[in-house]
Structure formats: C-alpha cells, structure tokens
Amino acid sequence: MNEYLQLILVFGRLSLLSFGGGIGILPEMERLVVEEHHWLTHRQFVDSFALGQLTPGPGMLMVMATGYRVAGVPGALVAAAAIFAPAGFLSWFVAERWTRLRRSTWIGSLREALGAVALGLLAAGVLTLGKSGVDDIYTFGLTGLASWLLMGQRLNPAFVVLLCGLMGWIIYG
Amino acid sequence: MRVALGSLARVFGLVGLTSFGGGRSAYFHDSLVFRRKWFSDEEFLETLAVTQILPGPTFFNMSVFFGQRLSGPLGALLAAVLILGPGACLMLVLSHFYFSGLDLPGTTAVFKGIGAAAVALSLATTLRVARRAAQARGGAALALATFLGVGVLQLNALLVLPVLTAIGLWLNRPRWVR
Numbered sequence: 276m277n278e279y280l281q282l283i284l285v286f287g288r289l290s291l292l293s294f295g296g297g298i299g300i301l302p303e304m305e306r307l308v309v310e311e312h313h314w315l316t317h318r319q320f321v322d323s324f325a326l327g328q329l330t331p332g333p334g335m336l337m338v339m340a341t342g343y344r345v346a347g348v349p350g351a352l353v354a355a356a357a358i359f360a361p362a363g364f365l366s367w368f369v370a371e372r373w374t375r376l377r378r379s380t381w382i383g384s385l386r387e388a389l390g391a392v393a394l395g396l397l398a399a400g401v402l403t404l405g406k407s408g409v410d411d412i413y414t415f416g417l418t419g420l421a422s423w424l425l426m427g428q429r430l431n432p433a434f435v436v437l438l439c440g441l442m443g444w445i446i447y448g
Numbered sequence: 449m450r451v452a453l454g455s456l457a458r459v460f461g462l463v464g465l466t467s468f469g470g471g472r473s474a475y476f477h478d479s480l481v482f483r484r485k486w487f488s489d490e491e492f493l494e495t496l497a498v499t500q501i502l503p504g505p506t507f508f509n510m511s512v513f514f515g516q517r518l519s520g521p522l523g524a525l526l527a528a529v530l531i532l533g534p535g536a537c538l539m540l541v542l543s544h545f546y547f548s549g550l551d552l553p554g555t556t557a558v559f560k561g562i563g564a565a566a567v568a569l570s571l572a573t574t575l576r577v578a579r580r581a582a583q584a585r586g587g588a589a590l591a592l593a594t595f596l597g598v599g600v601l602q603l604n605a606l607l608v609l610p611v612l613t614a615i616g617l618w619l620n621r622p623r624w625v626r
Contacts, residue, residue, distance in 0.1 A: 288606065290504060292503060292605050292609060293503045293504055293505070294501075294503050295577075296507075296573075297505045298569075298573055298574070302598050302602065321559075321563050322559050322563070323546075326539065326543070327539070328565075328566065329542065330468075330535040330539050331467045331534050331538070332464055332467060332508075332531055332532055332534060333472075333508045333535070335504075335505045336536055339539040339543055340539065340542070340543040340546065348540060351536075351539070351540055351543060355532065361504075362502065362504025362505075362508065362509060363504065363509070363512045363524075365503065365504070366502050366509040366513050367512050367521065369498065369502060369513070370512065373498070373513075377494070377498075380623075381617075381622060382501075384621050384622055385501055387583075387584035387616065388590070388615075388620055389500075389501050389613060389616070390500075390577070390581040390584055390587070391581050391586070391587040391590035391594075392591070392594050392609060392616060393500075393577065393581065394574070394577055394578055394582065394587070395590065395592065395593065395594025395596075395612075396594055396595075397573060397574040397577065398574050398591070398595045399594070399595050399598045399599025400599075401567065401571050404563070404566050408563035408567040413560075414561075414563065418564040418565075418571075419568075420568075421564060421567075421568030421569070422572060424568075425568055426575065432565075435565050436562055436565045436566070436569070439568075440559070441558075441561065442561045443557050443558050443559065443562065443563075444554050444557045444558045446561070448554040448557040
C-alpha cells in the first residue's frame with residue numbers, strides 16, 4: 276500500500292482515539308508505529324516523544340519524526356495533517372454549535388466517563404515510555420529527580436528535558 | 449466576542465512561537481483572558497473542560513475552539529496553523545538531524561537522559577488529572593480497566609475505548625434518565 280495512505284490511516288485513526296491528549300495515545304501509537312509497521316524502533320519512538328517536548332506547540336508534533344522516517348519532508352507533513360486535522364475538525368464542529376450543545380445534560384456525563392478513561396490511557400502512556408526509558412539504576416534515579424523538579428518545583432518541562440539530556444551526557448557519555 | 453483576523457493572528461502567532469513545555473493552556477489564559485479580556489474566566493474554564501473531553505491534544509483543540517469563537521471558521525483554521533507552524537518547522541529540522549545518521553558522539557547518552565525526563569513528564573500529567581478523574585462514578589474501575597486493556601494487554605484501543613466509554617456514560621447518566 277502507498278506509504279502516504281498508510282500514514283494517513285494510522286495517524287488519522289489515532290487522532291480520533293486520543294482521549295486524554297497526547298500521552299494517552301502513546302501505547303496505541305507505539306503498537307502501530309513500532310510493532311505493526313516497524314517504522315521506528317522502540318528507542319526511536321521514545322526519542323521522538325522527547326523531540327516533541329523540545330518544540331513549541333503540541334507535543335503530538337512528534338508524529339512528524341515518524342512521517343519523516345517513512346517518506347521524508349512530505350511524509351512528515353502528511354503525518355502532522357493526519358493527526359491534527361480530524362481532532363481539529365471535531366473541535367471546530369463543537370465550537371460552532373457550542374451555544375446549543377452546552378445546554379445538554381449529557382455533557383457532564385461525557386466529562387465524567389471520558390475523564391476516567393483518559394486517566395487509564397495516561398497511566399498506560401507512562402508504562403509505554405517507562406518500559407524503554409527506565410532500564411537501569413541511573414535512568415530510574417533521573418526519572419525520580421525529573422518528577423520532583425516537575426511536580427515539586429514546578430519547573431518548565433522543556434527545561435527539565437534539557438537538564439536530563441545533559442545529565443545523560445555526563446553519566447553515559 | 450468577535451475580533452478581526454489580524455488581531456487573532458498576532459495573538460496565536462505569539463503563543464505558537466513561545467508555548468514550550470506542558471500546562472500550555474496557561475498561555476491562552478494569559479493572552480485571551482488576562483491581557484485582552486476576549487473571554488471571561490468562566491468561558492475559559494468551560495472551553496478547557498470541553499476541549500479536554502474531545503480527542504486530540506487539549507492545547508490544540510483549545511486554539512481551534514477559541515479561533516472559531518473569535519473569528520469563525522477562518523479564525524479556527526488560522527489559529528490551528530499558527531499554533532502548529534513554528535513547532536512543525538523545528539520538528540522537521542530535529543527529525544532531519546536525528547535520522548541523518550551522522551552519529552554525533554554522545555547522542556545516545558543524551559537521549560537516555562531525555563528518555564527519563566519523558567517518563568517523569570507523563571507521570572506528572574497523569575497524577576495531575578488523577579484525583580479529579582477518579583471521582584466519577586466507577587471512575588477508578590474504568591481507569592484501571594483502560595490501563596489494563598490498552599497498556600498491559602495492548603488490546604486494540606478502537607475496541608476498548610468505545611465499550612468503556614459507554615459503560616462510563618451509563619454509570620454517570622443525567623438524573624432525568626435514572
């Protein structure tokens with residue numbers, strides 16, 4: 276099958292499943308990108324997530340790395356369009372009708388249900404990243420340190436990512 | 449509140465360039481509510497809640513939502529492009545270097561460190577929403593089932609999510625249906 280079409284099918288479907296934002300969809304994305312299509316290795320997948328954290332805008336821009344790997348610059352653009360367009364269209368659709376929709380009593384129910392499902396997806400996302408991100412005592416300690424800096428000290432995530440990169444360079448370089 | 453496309457472009461263009469890191473919705477609160485008073489606090493929180501429900505990154509959904517409310521369909525499109533543009537350009541450059549194969553010394557070491565940061569980031573996001581999400585009726589059980597199905601058993605999310613969402617909807621149905 277045409278590689279652009281495959282990118283559209285994979286990321287377009289992920290777009291509509293990404294409840295809980297970017298991190299919640301990581302397990303399913305990994306399943307498709309690494310295990311089913313072999314576009315990236317497990318390590319490259321985690322690295323592409325990190326790249327997404329270094330750039331401004333949504334971290335979901337990480338899919339451009341996969342697209343680039345598959346089909347160069349056009350592939351990267353197709354992957355980005357596929358993951359953002361469906362969700363974006365849905366948001367636009369709801370915003371356009373919002374004055375009417377907000378009166379529905381099911382909105383609250385939907386929020387409760389999807390909030391719980393999104394929490395499970397987020398926890399699954401932690402598992403996906405942890406499986407290859409934490410593989411020895413150093414990365415375990417570094418994860419603890421980074422968690423403390425993010426949650427305890429409320430440092431900017433992009434800064435914490437850069438700091439951990441530096442620490443990695445010192446430890447393993 | 450309706451604003452001209454030009455003013456919308458200036459605001460969203462700046463957010464697209466500067467929104468590094470998590471908690472990105474704070475950038476919108478600062479620029480749209482605090483500085484310009486285009487939306488009230490209540491409208492902002494309502495938009496945050498509804499864009500969290502919708503699939504897709506909340507921050508991206510919010511830009512489309514606010515864009516539509518401020519300047520109609522063209523505003524929504526312009527907001528999306530401006531929020532994604534700068535990050536997409538940088539991502540192209542980073543991807544190129546990452547896959548260029550010119551194996552710079554220390555790259556693997558740096559990425560091992562960054563990988564640990566990625567785990568911490570996802571953990572922080574999860575814990576931030578945990579208490580609120582577990583308060584739903586059957587919330588903890590639904591979250592656990594989702595975690596087991598998608599994370600541990602790696603079942604197809606396309607099958608797992610609709611079923612669990614339907615159960616959650618029914619458990620939390622509006623009073624008049626009960």
